[in-house]
Amino acid sequence: FESWMTTEHRRRGFPEAWLARTYSDASVGNGTMAVLAGIVAQVLEDSLGHIGPFQGAVALTAAALLMVSRWEENYGEEKEGDHANSSLYHQFTEGWKATLTDSRIWRIGMTQALSEGAMYTFVFMWVPTLLSMDPPGGVPTGCVFSSLMIAITIGGILFQPLESFLTRRFVSPANASELSASLIYVLAAASMAVPSYCLSTSSSSSHCFENILASFMVVECCVGLFMPVAGTLRSKYVPDALQGGILNIFRLPLNAVVVAGTYATDHMDPGEVFAVVSACFLGAAALQATMIGGGDKNKKKAD
Numbered sequence: 001f002e003s004w005m006t007t008e009h010r011r012r013g014f015p016e017a018w019l020a021r022t023y024s025d026a027s028v029g030n031g032t033m034a035v036l037a038g039i040v041a042q043v044l045e046d047s048l049g050h051i052g053p054f055q056g057a058v059a060l061t062a063a064a065l066l067m068v069s070r071w072e073e074n075y076g077e078e079k080e081g082d083h084a085n086s087s088l089y090h091q092f093t094e095g096w097k098a099t100l101t102d103s104r105i106w107r108i109g110m111t112q113a114l115s116e117g118a119m120y121t122f123v124f125m126w127v128p129t130l131l132s133m134d135p136p137g138g139v140p141t142g143c144v145f146s147s148l149m150i151a152i153t154i155g156g157i158l159f160q161p162l163e164s165f166l167t168r169r170f171v172s173p174a175n176a177s178e179l180s181a182s183l184i185y186v187l188a189a190a191s192m193a194v195p196s197y198c199l200s201t202s203s204s205s206s207h208c209f210e211n212i213l214a215s216f217m218v219v220e221c222c223v224g225l226f227m228p229v230a231g232t233l234r235s236k237y238v239p240d241a242l243q244g245g246i247l248n249i250f251r252l253p254l255n256a257v258v259v260a261g262t263y264a265t266d267h268m269d270p271g272e273v274f275a276v277v278s279a280c281f282l283g284a285a286a287l288q289a290t291m292i293g294g295g296d297k298n299k300k301k302a303d
Contacts, residue, residue, distance in 0.1 A: 003243040006235045008072070019235050020163065020177070023228035027156030031224055034149035038142060091245030099246060104237045107291060109250035111284045112230055115185060117257025118280035119223055122192070124265050125273060126216055129195065132270070135209045144213070148220040155224020162225070171292070177232045178292045184225045185285035191218040192278035200271030233291075 009019060044052030099105045126148075130139045163176045171179050194215035198208030238246050257280065264273050 002231055002234070003240075003247060004071075006231075006243060007240045010240060020228060020232045021160065023231040024156050024159040026231075027159065027224050027227040028153050029156075030227070031149045031151075031153030031156060034152070035146050038146050038149070042142065091242060092249070095242045095245035095249055098239060098242055099249060102237075104291060105246060107287050108233055108237050109246065110253060111181070111185075111287045112234075113250055113253035113257055114280045114284040114287070115188070115226060115230070116254055117261060118188070118192070118277045118284070119219075120258045121261030121265070121273065121277050121280075122216075122219060124262060125270065125277075129199070129270055130209075130213065130216075133209050133212070144216075148216060151217045151220035152224035152227075155221040155226075156228060157224075158221070159225050159228045175292055177229050177236065178288065181226060181229045181233060182285050182289045182292065184222050184229060185281050185288060188219050188222040188226070189278045189281035189285060191215040191222065192274050192281060196271050196274035196278055198271075199269070199274065 005022070006019065009022070040056060041053035044056045046052075048055065099109065126144075127141060130141070130144065133139075159180075163180055166179050167173050167176045192215065195208075195212045198212055234243070234247070261273070261276070264276055268276075
């Protein structure tokens with residue numbers, strides 16, 4: 001969808017500044033809809049049983065299919081109707097060439113792999129971690145999930161004010177997204193260091209429940225922030241005509257990080273797993289920081 005949206009945006013001649021706003025609104029919308037989905041799912045389960053949420057999901061998927069069926073298709077062509085250069089084979093071969101010849105593309109891709117891989121590992125970890133701490137009264141996982149989704153929504157809302165602040169105080173508009181992404185990943189790494197420390201100390205981890213829960217809210221807020229900033233950076237550095245192929249290329253390292261993180265949850269202590277998650281975010285921050293200052297001379301063109 002991201003590849004389609006970016007190409008369509010430029011084909012219609014919309015201002016480039018609107019891309020960041022669109023990604024920010026999408027992040028806010030995703031978080032909001034996740035909260036509403038949780039409420040609707042609970043109502044459907046109460047009225048129709050355990051199968052209710054699944055039936056609701058089928059109905060929503062059908063509605064989405066009807067909506068997108070009226071959209072105009074595009075294939076990321078440099079010229080309208082140039083389908084020969086938008087084939088799957090062309091996308092992958094030219095995508096590999098572009099990735100190998102432009103370090104900015106593979107740095108963006110590896111940043112995405114590290115950050116999203118860390119995020120998915122966190123998704124596997126948060127429920128068992130909170131349940132294992134056995135706080136008084138138990139863990140209302142439904143309410144916690146809704147709170148995490150609200151944190152994502154807040155992150156999406158904060159994205160544009162953050163970029164505006166950095167532009168006024170520290171960098172040019174051309175480099176605001178690069179600096180924003182670096183700071184967001186550093187904050188995410190710091191938030192994941194909290195459960196790593198609390199769960200690794202000899203003292204009872206239940207005393208850290210509030211701090212760990214707060215750190216989970218912070219990292220989800222970072223997710224709401226880096227979803228739009230990552231989309232903005234990909235639209236900035238990845239050629240439109242090759243975006244679909246290049247994004248799929250970097251699914252390989254992303255899936256490798258996810259598999260490694262899933263494996264770690266079964267064979268490492270929770271504190272150690274969160275340390276790995278924090279290290280992945282920190283690696284993404286370091287890699288992203290190498291691109292600060294390159295925005296002014298950026299010019300992405302497909303071969």
